[in-house]
Amino acid sequence: MPLTFTHHGAVDGVTGSCHQLALPDGQSVLIDCGLFQGAETSSDGAGADKLEIGFALDKVRALIVTHVHIDHVGRIPYLLAAGYKGPIVCSEASALLLPLVIEDALEVGFTRDKALIGRVLAVLRRQIVPLAYKQWHTVIAGVPGLRARLSPAGHILGSAYVELDAKLASGSVPGQRQRVVFSGDLGAPYTPLLPAPKAPMAADVVVMESTYGDRNHEARKTRRQRLQALCEHAFGNRGTLLVPAFSIGRTQELLYELEEIIHRHRQRPAAAGMAWGEVDVIVDSPLAADFTAGYAQLKSHWDREARRKLAAGRHPLAFEQVTTIGDHATHLRTVEALARSARPAIVIAASGMCSGGRIVNYLKAMLGDARHDVLFCGYQAAGTPGRAIQTYGPRGGYVDLDGKRFDIRAGIHTLGGFSAHADQKGLLDFIGRMRTQPRQVRLVHGDDAAKRTLAGLLRQRHPGVDVVVP
Numbered sequence: 001m002p003l004t005f006t007h008h009g010a011v012d013g014v015t016g017s018c019h020q021l022a023l024p025d026g027q028s029v030l031i032d033c034g035l036f037q038g039a040e041t042s043s044d045g046a047g048a049d050k051l052e053i054g055f056a057l058d059k060v061r062a063l064i065v066t067h068v069h070i071d072h073v074g075r076i077p078y079l080l081a082a083g084y085k086g087p088i089v090c091s092e093a094s095a096l097l098l099p100l101v102i103e104d105a106l107e108v109g110f111t112r113d114k115a116l117i118g119r120v121l122a123v124l125r126r127q128i129v130p131l132a133y134k135q136w137h138t139v140i141a142g143v144p145g146l147r148a149r150l151s152p153a154g155h156i157l158g159s160a161y162v163e164l165d166a167k168l169a170s171g172s173v174p175g176q177r178q179r180v181v182f183s184g185d186l187g188a189p190y191t192p193l194l195p196a197p198k199a200p201m202a203a204d205v206v207v208m209e210s211t212y213g214d215r216n217h218e219a220r221k222t223r224r225q226r227l228q229a230l231c232e233h234a235f236g237n238r239g240t241l242l243v244p245a246f247s248i249g250r251t252q253e254l255l256y257e258l259e260e261i262i263h264r265h266r267q268r269p270a271a272a273g274m275a276w277g278e279v280d281v282i283v284d285s286p287l288a289a290d291f292t293a294g295y296a297q298l299k300s301h302w303d304r305e306a307r308r309k310l311a312a313g314r315h316p317l318a319f320e321q322v323t324t325i326g327d328h329a330t331h332l333r334t335v336e337a338l339a340r341s342a343r344p345a346i347v348i349a350a351s352g353m354c355s356g357g358r359i360v361n362y363l364k365a366m367l368g369d370a371r372h373d374v375l376f377c378g379y380q381a382a383g384t385p386g387r388a389i390q391t392y393g394p395r396g397g398y399v400d401l402d403g404k405r406f407d408i409r410a411g412i413h414t415l416g417g418f419s420a421h422a423d424q425k426g427l428l429d430f431i432g433r434m435r436t437q438p439r440q441v442r443l444v445h446g447d448d449a450a451k452r453t454l455a456g457l458l459r460q461r462h463p464g465v466d467v468v469v470p
Helices: 076-081 092-109 114-127 220-236 250-264 286-297 304-311 328-340 359-366 385-395 424-432 448-461
Strands: 004-009 018-022 028-031 060-064 088-091 128-131 137-140 145-152 160-167 177-182 205-209 240-244 269-271 280-284 322-325 345-349 373-376 398-401 404-407 411-414 440-444 466-468
Touching: 018 177, 060 137, 060 145, 076 092, 076 114, 088 092, 088 145, 092 114, 092 128, 092 286, 114 128, 205 424, 220 240, 220 250, 220 269, 220 373, 220 411, 240 359, 250 280, 250 286, 250 345, 280 286, 280 328, 286 322, 322 328, 328 345, 328 359, 345 359, 359 385, 359 398, 359 404, 373 385, 385 398, 385 411, 424 448, 440 448, 448 466
Parallel strands: 028 060, 060 088, 088 128, 177 205, 205 440, 240 345, 240 373, 280 322, 280 345, 373 411, 440 466
Antiparallel strands: 004 018, 018 028, 137 145, 145 160, 160 177, 398 404
């Protein structure tokens, strides 16, 4: 095949997504440019502690962003610093949210210099090219050339999978056009707020994520029941339920489901002397608050169920029990108060893998107290504190946070069904529902076990498809 694929991240794990597709003359596009987390690295040596761009950019004509999670966009400042001046193509919703993500990443990880951050964001905004779903856009003109089209991926607001139509020669001889699909992160069916993704009609090559290629999620009704039961368990201990969650996507999904629980059981006891209608839901993240406001601005992208709730006068992301904490001083006081008192509450705070952010202060203060519980409802990458807590917490182990060891006595729970990623069935359906099967599927963005399991099933179901694990 005259097209060349290079994977600069999310090959031996699920972070640092960055993939390059090159035409025969060397002109190319990047799909995502994300941050590494934990112990995951790239084959060119990049990792969480080495984020500079180490590959040539002189023939990169466009960056196409699938969605704005940090592991897909977090290295964009490094890309700009390396001299990239081309377009940053993304969905219309992502165009609104991307500057918020980059601003937060710069403030947390690099500098508090507002003027410097402002200059970076000004450059970023000049290069962003918003693209409506299902609209073809030329990213490399001429022959060979390349067009791109975005379709809803159902992962988070604005997420997309990318179809690339490569014109390799003039005329209409078979083989002179190639269609490549990059899945980005695919959403699970029945994800709150978002319609489920629909597979493309056809492709020659699909580069697909495999995060949950070795497992299936719980049904949505089951996971909501389990969430309610976990909350009531924590409240019964007169403790706090801590939920590490990414500021965009997971936080809004949790709020949506908690609003449904409270709406259905408002008068039902959540704990001794306290009804569900009195439960405090604390969102301790200025970024999450900004994203939730962004979600509210983009109601036209919500699914029918969510719009029906709005029409009925409900506010699934901003109900009366929600308290949002903005400033750092209030955050510290809240941590101290919840750790000291026996006040049942739900705290949702970033980061989702406990590798930074405000959740770390809650964990330091509460992991050693058996009254409290921690709920993981998203993937925990190898080498992150979240993975360590998830693995060793149930055994009474410990975790290192900011260079200090903390024993784990709090209850540790995992609700896999809340993942915004497609599960094994969803990934298989993405390929199986294409009218014309691809010649090749390249599996990325997954641990080895997940990729191997998914590759085996794809080979069984589609023996004519070349399944590649880069």
